[in-house]
Amino acid sequence: MDDLQHINHTRRNVLITGALSATAAAVPSVAAAQPGGEPAGAAAATPAPVTAKVSISVNGKRHQMELDTRTSLLDMLREHLHLTGSKKGCDQGQCGACTVIVDGRRINSCLSLAIMHDGAEVTTIEGLGTPDKLHPMQAAFVKHDGFQCGYCTPGQICSAVSVIDEIRKGIPSHVTGDLNVKPLLSVEEIRERMSGNICRCGAYSNIVEAISEVAGVKGGAA
Amino acid sequence: MKAFSYERATSPQQAAAAAARVPGTRFIAGGTNLLDLMKLEIETPPHLVDVNGLGLDQIEATPEGGLRVGALVRNTDLASDARVRRDYGVLARALLSGASVQLRNKATTAGNLLQRTRCPYFYDTNQACNKRVPGSGCSAIGGYTRSHAIVGHSDACIATHPSDMAVAMQLLDAGIETVSPNGATRVIRIADFYRLPGATPHIENTLMPGELITAVTLPRPLGGKHYYRKVRDRASYAFALISVAAVVQADGSGRVAVGGVAHKPWRVAAADAALPQGAKAAAAQLLAGARTDEHNAYKVMLVQRTLGAVLTDAKKG
Numbered sequence: 001m002d003d004l005q006h007i008n009h010t011r012r013n014v015l016i017t018g019a020l021s022a023t024a025a026a027v028p029s030v031a032a033a034q035p036g037g038e039p040a041g042a043a044a045a046t047p048a049p050v051t052a053k054v055s056i057s058v059n060g061k062r063h064q065m066e067l068d069t070r071t072s073l074l075d076m077l078r079e080h081l082h083l084t085g086s087k088k089g090c091d092q093g094q095c096g097a098c099t100v101i102v103d104g105r106r107i108n109s110c111l112s113l114a115i116m117h118d119g120a121e122v123t124t125i126e127g128l129g130t131p132d133k134l135h136p137m138q139a140a141f142v143k144h145d146g147f148q149c150g151y152c153t154p155g156q157i158c159s160a161v162s163v164i165d166e167i168r169k170g171i172p173s174h175v176t177g178d179l180n181v182k183p184l185l186s187v188e189e190i191r192e193r194m195s196g197n198i199c200r201c202g203a204y205s206n207i208v209e210a211i212s213e214v215a216g217v218k219g220g221a222a
Numbered sequence: 223m224k225a226f227s228y229e230r231a232t233s234p235q236q237a238a239a240a241a242a243r244v245p246g247t248r249f250i251a252g253g254t255n256l257l258d259l260m261k262l263e264i265e266t267p268p269h270l271v272d273v274n275g276l277g278l279d280q281i282e283a284t285p286e287g288g289l290r291v292g293a294l295v296r297n298t299d300l301a302s303d304a305r306v307r308r309d310y311g312v313l314a315r316a317l318l319s320g321a322s323v324q325l326r327n328k329a330t331t332a333g334n335l336l337q338r339t340r341c342p343y344f345y346d347t348n349q350a351c352n353k354r355v356p357g358s359g360c361s362a363i364g365g366y367t368r369s370h371a372i373v374g375h376s377d378a379c380i381a382t383h384p385s386d387m388a389v390a391m392q393l394l395d396a397g398i399e400t401v402s403p404n405g406a407t408r409v410i411r412i413a414d415f416y417r418l419p420g421a422t423p424h425i426e427n428t429l430m431p432g433e434l435i436t437a438v439t440l441p442r443p444l445g446g447k448h449y450y451r452k453v454r455d456r457a458s459y460a461f462a463l464i465s466v467a468a469v470v471q472a473d474g475s476g477r478v479a480v481g482g483v484a485h486k487p488w489r490v491a492a493a494d495a496a497l498p499q500g501a502k503a504a505a506a507q508l509l510a511g512a513r514t515d516e517h518n519a520y521k522v523m524l525v526q527r528t529l530g531a532v533l534t535d536a537k538k539g
């Protein structure tokens with residue numbers, strides 16, 4: 001496990017260094033392009049960054065921060081708290097890789113400002129389980145091969161845990177037959193409710209099997 | 223994203239007054255559409271007023287026998303409300319067919335009404351768009367228009383309204399309660415709320431600067447069978463190519479509204495009147511004067527057939 005963590009840190013540092021050098025190379029060309037590409041005076045009109053204070057609980061630990069108002073909840077988790085389990089896929093709410101649970105509900109953390117969550121309780125993949133003590137959903141994803149590359153997996157698992165909770169609470173979905181009857185824990189319901197989490201490796205059938213097993217769907221987990 | 227200042231509003235009127243103080247200010251609630259647009263710098267508000275703390279998150283019965291839905295009621299909560307599921311099935315169905323659960327958990331009733339078009343030419347800042355930059359032209363016209371409007375559009379804009387919920391609200395004759403910066407309140411009928419693009423497609427509704435939506439009211443339940451049938455490129459989590467909202471009574475009378483065909487949810491009184499005569503007659507009224515091109519002409523037949531499927535189902539016991 002120590003070796004693995006060393007590798008992970010190294011890979012991350014390499015990525016950060018790479019991103020920085022790419023930015024440095026790009027800056028002069030952007031600056032040069034500006035007079036032609038932007039209206040006159042645009043540079044002068046660019047507003048200065050503004051910061052705001054936020055107090056937020058993440059996986060049971062409270063953090064007081066002063067953040068640029070533009071910071072998304074996802075960037076706060078990844079760049080400020082170094083909780084890099086939540087992933088940035090599309091950064092526009094289409095892929096679900098950034099899914100976290102805020103005050104008991106899953107949301108796309110990329111489409112939310114950190115400063116809008118003052119006082120909130122956030123649960124990320126790091127708060128669901130640990131490598132030594134996996135959450136049942138994490139264990140089921142491993143057992144059923146619910147991933148290949150793993151990039152979407154933290155978001156898939158945060159969604160999967162929420163799906164079971166939502167069905168138990170009686171929240172209907174697009175495929176719920178009778179709106180006045182409590183929705184069933186079925187494969188059809190699981191598939192519909194997981195549609196906000198995209199998996200480019202196409203591990204969907206295994207993901208459904210993993211969730212079905214944890215949810216106790218009859219005949220769902222082959 | 224451009225930098226912006228931020229404040230948490232303390233009352234609806236204070237929020238409206240704060241928005242009027244700084245030109246270009248936007249309210250933020252769920253933020254799922256606004257932040258997306260801010261990242262692309264299609265929206266560049268200098269100031270955001272966060273309205274999430276205003277407590278406008280209740281659904282209450284009205285003396286008229288309808289419901290008053292707070293502006294901040296999340297899409298998930300509105301679709302889950304037992305009264306909405308029982309009496310306004312078309313609204314619950316429309317909500318549940320939109321977006322993903324993650325987005326519906328954040329998105330609010332008022333924010334959903336104020337969603338902006340998903341026209342790809344609006345989103346691509348390299349393209350001309352009168353809605354994004356007034357007077358710059360429209361690259362969608364003569365472009366790839368499969369998802370675009372076939373009625374009510376203009377030479378300046380052929381974008382469609384993206385909301386499913388708003389189509390159901392239009393069908394139900396919802397009212398939109400607002401407060402202005404000076405504290406005045408009013409109710410705007412949804413029929414008067416959205417604007418057609420005309421020469422000013424960047425002005426999408428009849429709200430005044432700083433005016434804040436506080437609630438949406440639903441009149442008394444209509445009874446009948448409720449339908450929201452959405453046709454899209456995949457079975458879940460996609461915008462409508464077209465959608466049909468309908469409430470059909472046992473005698474065959476009813477109401478119909480269509481999404482995905484215009485700059486606003488589309489409803490025509492003559493189509494409601496023609497509903498007992500069948501889908502062909504009603505669709506002909508709905509889409510009278512349609513102007514299509516090779517990419518979107520399919521929508522005319524798709525509306526008729528989708529409505530036909532709804533009416534066939536409604537006739538079943």
